[in-house]
Amino acid sequence: MAAPDDIAIIGVAQTPAHDCYDNTEPTLLMAVVNQLLSEAGLERSDVDFTIAGSCDYLSGMPFAFVANVDGVGAWPPVYESHVEMDGAWALFEAWLRLQLGDIDIALVLGSGKSSPTDSRQVFPLQGDPYFTAPLGFDPVSYAGIQARALIEADLATEADFAAVVARSLADGATNPNALRGDPNANAAALLAEPHLSAPLRHHDVSPKADGAAGVLIARGERARQLCADPVWIRGIDHRIESHHPGLRDLVDAPSVRLAADRLDLAAGALDVAELHVTHSHEETILRRVLGLADTTAVNPSGGPLCGDPVMATGLIRVIEVAQRIADGSAGRGLAHASSGAALQQNLLCVLEGDS
C-alpha cells in the first residue's frame, strides 16, 4: 500500500515518434501538455511545478529550450526548471521536489527533434573536447566496440542481437506510436543484412525520431483524488560510469547494478521492464546485470529500436511501464533510461500499482 506522501504518476502522454515532424518542438510539447491536463481535468494553474528535459544541440541552436516554454505554457508565470538531460531525469528531480511536502502536482516533459541533426556527426561532441571528441568517436562506433567486446567475451552472438531486433520489431508493429515495426520480422533474414558498425547492422541501431512525452505526478491524497488508478513511484536512482572507455568494463554495467541494489529491485518480481536500448546488444548487458527473469516482458512497446525520439525516449520507457500497470496488465515494473555512449549513465525507476 502507498504511504500518505508517496508520489504517483496520474497521467501520461506521448506523441508518435516522427521520422521528420514538419512543425516545431513547442507544438509537439503543446499537444502533450494539453492532453495531460485535459485527461486529468486540470488547468495549467493547478500544476505546482513544471520541469522539462531537452538538448539544444539537436536543433543546433543555443537556448533552443527557451522556445519550448511557449509550448509548455508560462503565463501567468510558472514555477519551472529544465535539465539538459532526457525527460526521465526531469522526472527524477520532480519526484524529489514533491517529497518536500509543500506542493502536490508536477508536470514532467521530455522532447527533441532529431531530424535536423546527423547524430553520428554531432554527438561525438559528447566526448571530452581534448582527447575523444577530436577522434570523431560517435555513439554508433562506440556501440560497435561494446557489442564486439560482448562477443569476444562469449556473452553474446550476432544471432542474439538479431533475436532482440526481431522481437522488438514484432512488438513495435502493435505500437501506434512506433516509427517502425514488422509483424513478420525474422532473425535469420536480419542476419543476412550487411554490417553498419560491425558487428552491429542498420537495424541494430535505434531510428532517431522527433517527439515529445510527458507525465503528471501527484503526491499522496491528491493523486488518489485525481486518478482512479495511480501508478506509484517506488524509487528512482541514477548512476554514472567513467567517461574514459579504457577505464570501463564495457561488457558490464556497474552503474545499473548500483542503482538496482539501492532500489532493492530484486525484492519482488517484475512483470514488465522497458529498457533504453538504442543498440540491440545493450539489452543483453542490461538483462544480465538486472537479472531479469524469463517472466518479465522486456520492451513490449518495441522499445527505442522501433522509435527513438531522443530526450523523450527515457521518459517514454516510464510511460510504457506506467500504462501497463494502470491498465492492470502488470503489477510491478521497471523503467530504465540511459545517457551518453555505451550505457555510460543509467537511471532506474520502479513502479507499482495499488494492489
Place this chain on the structure above:
Amino acid sequence: MGRPCAVVGIGQTDYRKRLDVSLDGLVRIAALDALADAELTFADIDAVVIGKAPDALEGVIMPELSLCDALGAVGKPIHRVHTAGSVGASTAISAAVLVESGRYDTVLTVTYEKQSEGNATWALSGGKSGGQGAGGTFAPWIREYIRRSEAPDHIGWMVAVKDRQNALRNPHAHLHIDDISIEKVRESPMLWDPLHFLESCPSSDGAAAMVLTSADRVSLSPHPPAWVLGHAKRTEFSSFPGRDTVRPQAGVECAEALYREVGITDPRRQIDCAELYVPFSWYEPMWLEGHLIADVGEGWKMTDEGATALDGDFPVNCSGGVLSSNPIGASGMIRCLEAANQVRGTAGDYQVDGARLALGHAYGGAAQYYAMWIVSADLEPDLG
C-alpha cells in the same frame, strides 16, 4: 520546505581567462576548494549537481558525461541543470532540493563557464553571427526604465564604479581596475546606448562550487553553516503583447514567493545584503524595484544615496558582482555562494559587518527566468 539544508563548503576559481586549465581542471579546482572548506572528501558526497549555460558555449554536449571523473561522480548520481543565465542559482536550488527531499545527505554542486573556449556572443545570439548580444536585448528595456523612473544618467556609472571598487577587495574577481572612476566609465566606448563598455560584464572563465548538507551532518564541517531558509523560481514567456520587460511579473512573483516562505515582510530592513545578478549597470536599480526591495521608481535613489555601497544600509554585490566576473553558467551560483559567504562571516575584505541574512539572485533568458534564495547564519532567525 522539506528538511533543513545548509551550505558548509564554498569553492571558487579565479575568474580571469584560464588558458592554463582544461574544463576538467577548472571544475575540479572549485570542487576541491569547496570540499576543503567543508573538511570533506569526494567519498562523503552522495550526489553531484552540475549546471552551466548552453552546451554550445564550449561545444561540449552534456558535459556532465565527460566531467564526471574530475568531479568524483563515478558510481554516483550526477544531475545537470540548464536554465539560461539563471542556471547557476537554479543549480544551487536543485542541489538544495536533493538534500531537502531527504534522499541525499551531502551534495556537491558545481557550475562553470569557459568563455575563452568559445564565443559567447555567438551563442547568446542563438548560434548566429553578427547578433545583437545580450546588451542589445536589454538596452531598450533599460532605456524604458530610465524614461519611466526619470533616473539621471549617472546612476549606471555609479553602479559600474561601486561594483569594480568592491571587486578590488575580492581576489577571485576577473576585473581589478585600480583607477576606476565615474569619468572613466562615462568616457568608455558606447556599446548599446545607454550602456558604455565599462557598464557591461566581462567575458570570464571560472567555476564555482558548494557543498550542501542536512542538519544532522552540519557538525561534520568545522566552519559556520549558511542555512538555506528558502528558495524560489519563476519563468514567463520571452515575449507577448503587453509584457512588462522592465519589471517582469515572473521576477515580482519569484520575490513574493521567496519572501513569503522565509517570512520576510520588509526586505530592505530584514535582509542584510544581497548579491543580485547585474550584468549591465542599470540592472541594480531595476532589480531593487523588480524584486520588491524598493518601491517602483525608487530603486535608483538607493543607488544614488549610497545605500547599496559596502557601507550602506542595503549593500549589493559586495563581491564585485557579475560586472566584475561573468563565467556565465557559474555567475548565478556565485551570487548564491557570496550570499552564503556573508552570513558565514567568510567574505574577507568585502564582509558586511554583522550580516545574518542574505539574498542570492539570478535571472536569465530575455529576463524571463528567475532563481533566488535566502541564506542565514541562523536556522530560525529573528526577523523582527
